[in-house]
Amino acid sequence: MYAILDIETTGGKFNEEGITEIAIYKYNGHEIVDQFISLVNPEREIQPFVVNLTGINSNMLRNAPKFYEIAKRIVEITEDCILVAHNAQFDYRILSTEFRRLGFDYERKTLCSVELSKRLIPGQPSYSLGKLVRSLGIPVTDRHRASGDALATVKLFKILLDKDTTKTIIQESISLNPKKQLEPKHIDIIASLPTITGVYYIHKANGDIIYIGKSKNIKKRINQHFTNTNAKSKKIQLHAASVTYEATGSELVALLKESEEIKRNNPIYNRALRRKTFSHALYSFKDNNGYINLKIDIADGRKNPITTFTNRQSAKSFIEKVVEEFKLCQKLSGLYKTKSSCFNYDINACNGACIEKENVVDYNLRAQQLTEKYSYKNKNMVIVDRGREIEERSAILIENGVFKGLGFFNLNYQINNLEVLHSFITPMENNRDAQHIIQNYLRKNKRLKIITLE
Template identity: 70%
Template sequence: MYAILDIETTGGKFNEEGITEIAIYKYDGHTVVDQFISLINPERDIQPFVVKLTGINSNMLKNAPKFYEVAKRIIEITQDCIIVAHNSEFDYRILRTEFKRLGYDYKRQTLCTVELSKDLIPDQPSYSLGKLVRSLGIPVTDRHRANGDALATVKLFKLLQAKDTSKHIIQSSVKDAVNPKKLDSKLIDIVETLPTVTGVYYIHKEGGDIIYIGKSRNIKRRVNQHFTATNTKSKKIQLHVTAVTFEETGSELIALLKESEEIKRVKPIYNRSRKRTHFTHALYAFKDKHGYINLKIDIADGRKHPITTFSNKQSAVHFLERAVDTYKLCLQLTGLETNIPDKPCFNHNIKTCNGSCVNEEPVQDYNIRVQELLDKNSYAHKNMLILDRGRTIEERSAVYIKDGQFEGLGFFNLNYQIHNIKVLESIITKMENNRDAQHIIQSYLRSHKNLKTIELTQ
């Protein structure tokens, strides 16, 4: 029997966090047989970044039960169950901490879906819950709320069960009900010096050499995860770390670009896995014999010039499916349906394709809509700025694209208006234009549709 759960907390110092929301689904290996979902009054302040992430604020929790009022129900629903969670070490530690405050020694076996996913679904670009379930086609709602994340974990765990055909990987991954790891005082001191801001962090060993570079929207929390994780890489980092430095960026896009370039430049020993390219598939365009612009998803090829790139095939297919609906494109001319001469696509039969598959729609009309899609998702030959948040309220970050090439990035004050490229280039820090940088920018633009862009003139 499994208790699949997710917990939202107040944030704050290690082992001083409080629970703000909990969702538990009791799962017998086939179906959910019981559930418990509740907001919880943590009786302590909620960190501002947590309020922004989850939407849970103190006013929402005024009339919520306190932990001691739901403790008995949690014990009952998890009795004789293995705790399953995405990063179970965190959720289990938080539960044990809350019970310890009540004088109760709460012990359960645990199972982590992050570790299981790495074993059963290798080579995913990310194992964060949101990105992982999206890449696997698992629907998720109410992201960063306990019920939404717990339900997504239930669906993920069912998939992992099906993948475990030998029926021994899950069983061998169960951890005994032992006390969770306590942070070494050296690691606690390092974590305490770090801020809860977006940026790039550098983990140093004795002598100052950098052994790992990462990025996060919350540097303190991410480094704390490195220091509490039990995988081989994290244990080595914990053993050798003597200091952590950071650079605040404000913008996640800036952090992604800086992280990518810094890893290539420094080549830290524990970033070896990041040498693999971030993307596997790309979108290409070509004209058929009738003059229609066709779109095709294919394995990324450095010798070709893609419209945009994707971390995996599933995300590429999802992108094209949305494009077909948005721009009324033909299923056959986008490669989502086999092209059979003189036979209309499925969408033509339901009147959502204008007939380009059977040469009924004027080529020019169809190509205009395809070109709109291409222009929106490619910055080829463009001079443009991508604007995002800065490190302070008055500041903005800027990513500079010149003639379709990534030139660099910088920060400017809101009161300072950039009028032309010459002025702009004086405040931009040059960076390398490579395939990884292009992929990062294109992916970020796709997932942040309200991001401001400005086209520039010479």
């Protein structure tokens, strides 16, 4: 029995993707005997290029079941089945990762229709699913959606079963998905590492740093580096001789230290993938009528943004949220292009700034409250977060809107005094990456303790 499946994901960092849609067809070699198709709420952001490719966006998934709600059904429909997928290594990894997050070891035998096609239908110009089924005359609907791609794989698999006349090639191709074995030196390295939040440094035998990263669980992250099979991980595995680390307690401190350390050391395996951590920003300006307008634009280091984002989609999602939170106008926030009133005004959710009905002062007061909440421009404050130990806290100092540095203090300290603060703060560079990291962290962590300084 076979379980032929396709999975659509959020995209993003390796092993941090989430499932957005899954389709499984149980196939007995002759016909489909059962099926399961569902959208899935991944509980994380979908990368914009994935939205464009699949058409699946966050609004569609808002009321979709979360993975734990469909996990039992997936286990049942794939029980005693061989998983079949086009690039099975990817789908199996994603599925196993989701189950692992639930504390469940999901293990199935797999067959990859890409590898089978190369053996049974040689000489094809491409073995991507779309081009391969087109060349074989297999009709496909809903391309890049789980159901459409899984059904296409079912039809392809029927052809592959027919072509395997000896009935041995498919049997030989079944993979037991053994886990990658760690080398002895890597086992020793992992054994010496803690499960704490911090910054880690991977060194060559001569001590040179080849990679710097941050993690909320250093041991787990290094284990991923040593077991992943992507090109960068393989290079790291080849040269890694030791790992050192610095505990931070706070993820914000780890992010800031990671950014500064990469700039300072420029490790060889950070270079190729190191890009700006943000691409878009939220700016404000006054229009000819005196109203404060909001605008999402490409991040520009010469301008002062309210806050910054890793992509346009996350910026748009933020704008939609704050328009509702501060009762702002969709038109003046760049969400609704019109020469007259915005949609919210028509449903009595906007006070009419779009048609100059609302008083400018009243409207601008709410817009300024947004800026006050999500920007630390001209502010004097300390962001207090977790420390490295129970009785310790971390402090990130902002003076006149400028990031000055960070440090750790004992809970007995009174840190409202600038002189006391400066005594334990380590100065750090106030660059655009640091500003983005802090703004992004403040935006996503609502319960942070923030002390305003006089």
